[in-house]
Amino acid sequence: AQSVTQPDIHITVSEGASLELRCNYSYGATPYLFWYVQSPGQGLQLLLKYFSGDTLVQGIKGFEAEFKRSQSSFNLRKPSVHWSDAAEYFCAAAYSGGGADGLTFGKGTHLIIQP
Amino acid sequence: GAGVSQSPSNKVTEKGKDVELRCDPISGHTALYWYRQSLGQGLEFLIYFQGNSAPDKSGLPSDRFSAERTGGSVSTLTIQRTQQEDSAVYLCASSFPGLRGKNIQYFGAGTRLSVL
Numbered sequence: 039a040q041s042v043t044q045p046d047i048h049i050t051v052s053e054g055a056s057l058e059l060r061c062n063y064s065y066g067a068t069p070y071l072f073w074y075v076q077s078p079g080q081g082l083q084l085l086l087k088y089f090s091g092d093t094l095v096q097g098i099k100g101f102e103a104e105f106k107r108s109q110s111s112f113n114l115r116k117p118s119v120h121w122s123d124a125a126e127y128f129c130a131a132a133y134s135g136g137g138a139d140g141l142t143f144g145k146g147t148h149l150i151i152q153p
Numbered sequence: 154g155a156g157v158s159q160s161p162s163n164k165v166t167e168k169g170k171d172v173e174l175r176c177d178p179i180s181g182h183t184a185l186y187w188y189r190q191s192l193g194q195g196l197e198f199l200i201y202f203q204g205n206s207a208p209d210k211s212g213l214p215s216d217r218f219s220a221e222r223t224g225g226s227v228s229t230l231t232i233q234r235t236q237q238e239d240s241a242v243y244l245c246a247s248s249f250p251g252l253r254g255k256n257i258q259y260f261g262a263g264t265r266l267s268v269l
Contacts, residue, residue, distance in 0.1 A: 070255065080262055081244060082244065084258075140186055140188075140198030141196075146195065
């Protein structure tokens with residue numbers, strides 16, 4: 039079955055430190071990949087996306103992600119986190135390449151920022 | 154408005170009652186999706202509308218769940234005879250599908266449903 043795995047349920051990082059959130063996908067073909075962020079009581083905001091081409095993609099709020107086909111991974115990174123980055127982060131995949139599709143989401147990673 | 158709008162933002166109902174949740178997509182977006190977000194199951198895809206085509210209902214958890222989209226715009230998700238396990242946040246998303254499925258979904262803030 040198609041799936042997205044985020045192995046870390048919670049991550050705690052000190053403000054100003056670097057961040058990496060892990061995401062792995064399963065499928066024969068490469069899906070389209072996304073990272074969304076959700077603050078308490080809010081909907082999902084798109085941080086960045088990967089469709090094809092350059093494997094390092096830049097997003098909003100200083101985030102970037104790298105697609106690695108050999109590892110079936112799409113990890114999210116930020117060089118220096120801010121207290122406002124505390125939120126829930128979701129990795130998602132669209133497995134149907136022929137048209138619009140429902141997304142398959144990981145379970146999410148809760149990011150805690152220590153002062 | 155500029156974004157996806159959902160109403161109500163919160164809904165409390167009694168077990169066995171019917172509820173209707175509304176989604177107003179971004180203007181011009183032809184695709185509309187419903188998802189359910191619950192503690193135990195995470196984010197689950199429920200149903201997808203594309204233009205005036207018949208919806209993809211493959212994710213609906215039971216026949217108590219139905220959805221319609223009037224005039225290719227506003228959508229209503231209806232849950233009949235609500236059960237406590239229906240308590241969740243229901244998220245709506247819309248998109249304008251690009252070539253070869255390069256499709257970016259934009260989400261509303263959701264409706265938090267509590268079934269007592």
